[in-house]
Amino acid sequence: MEEGRKELFSNTKDQHSFKNMVRAKAVELGFDNSGFSAVDFLPEEAKYLRQWLDRGAHAGMTYMENHFEKRTDPALLFENAKSVISLTFNYFPKKILPTENNYKISKYAYGKDYHFVLKEKLWTLIRYMQSIEPGLSARPFVDSAPVLDKAWAQKSGLGWIGKNTLLIQQRKGSFFFIGEIITDYAFPPDEALTANYCGKCTRCIEACPTQALRPYSVDANRCISYLTIEHKGEIPETFAGGFQNWIFGCDICQDVCPYNIRFAVPTQEEAFSPPAELMEMNKEKWENLSREDFRKWFKKSPLKRSKYEGLQRNIRFAKEIKKQPVEEPPPGTKRD
Ligand code: B12
Ligand code: SF4
Ligand code: SF4
Structure with missing residues (x-):
């Protein structure tokens, strides 16, 4: 709390009702769930993150090596940070893109880029919080800073981190994004x-076609999601024939999860609906996609992250190389 700042909602009862108001507003904005945690250092997560980095499991995502201290302690990220509000947003689509004679893109990338969609909603929620508690200071985060999204969501009681490393909610599954608000207001934390x-x-673990998973940890060097979105350069030939037509991201370790099979329901958010052009794609259209159409159709889409060249590379890889996948990790991959 800044010196001299007076909280209107200062006693415990008021803090609880403020929290409930924030929860209700979050639902109104389309979030499925919210959870509150007290800002703290995350010792367990720091240990696992260190091991993951030391193994080189982050592959070419060198940004994951940066800001280790901030990533494991939000107090260093935002001055006077007292609470993390974790918010989940369902993106499971109303309709799965046709799979017959088609390549696959992951469901999170069907519509508009979630970074923008969620950030806007988080700012609206912050403005609402400030309308009740003037002087409250807060920042929204959606994958935009070194924050361990899943760990905070787990800490606030929203779900558990599954063996596929994703946060799962018992009655919702895992097809949702996570965003946070970090604030200097001390909300009573959830359990x-x-x-x-x-x-x-x-x-x-069994379904992952490239053996990228071990319980609770992904080796990005082997993960289709990493290789099709984040990886620069050619995709190692050792994976030839092993991508099961995925050309942007991969949903396999979520599609097979019993919690998704049982509980995933379509999102109500129109921004995450695929454009007509995407619904009408097939292999031939992907292979002949022009740079101009890519730019036009996917202007606000997560597909932009791989760029036109990256997507072309992925399509070539899925199309041309039909060898059997190999069991061994690619050269240079550290596995312990
Ligand atoms: C880097 C990253 C990736 C990398 C690495 C994935 C990973 N698991 O780390 C790659 C590119 C592969 C990736 C892929 C995907 N990602 Co991603 N990614 C991230 C990012 C930016 C950081 C994740 C991170 O901190 N990793 C660090 C490592 C150390 O964490 P970890 O392996 O998950 O391990 C944790 C636990 O499992 C545990 N742990 C680790 N080892 C062990 C061992 C034992 C024994 C135990 C008990 C525990 C344990 O401690 C760790 C810390 O909590 C987050 C956004 C964010 N800022 O948090 C999104 C995020 C995790 N990704 C997300 C999504 C949607 C995906 C994809 C589904 C996209 C797709 N369809 O292609 C795939 C899923 C692949 C998968 N199975 O993980 C969502 C997940 C939402 C959810 N429900 O959980 C996030 C949270 C983005 C968001 N804000 O919504 N991603
Ligand atoms: S996203 Fe695909 S490749 Fe990556 S761990 Fe999950 S199943 Fe394996
Ligand atoms: S598929 Fe099974 S082991 Fe994997 S995350 Fe889901 S419940 Fe956990």
């Missing part, structure tokens, strides 16, 4: 979810 409902299930 963390300490249980893990994966149990003996290993479906995601």
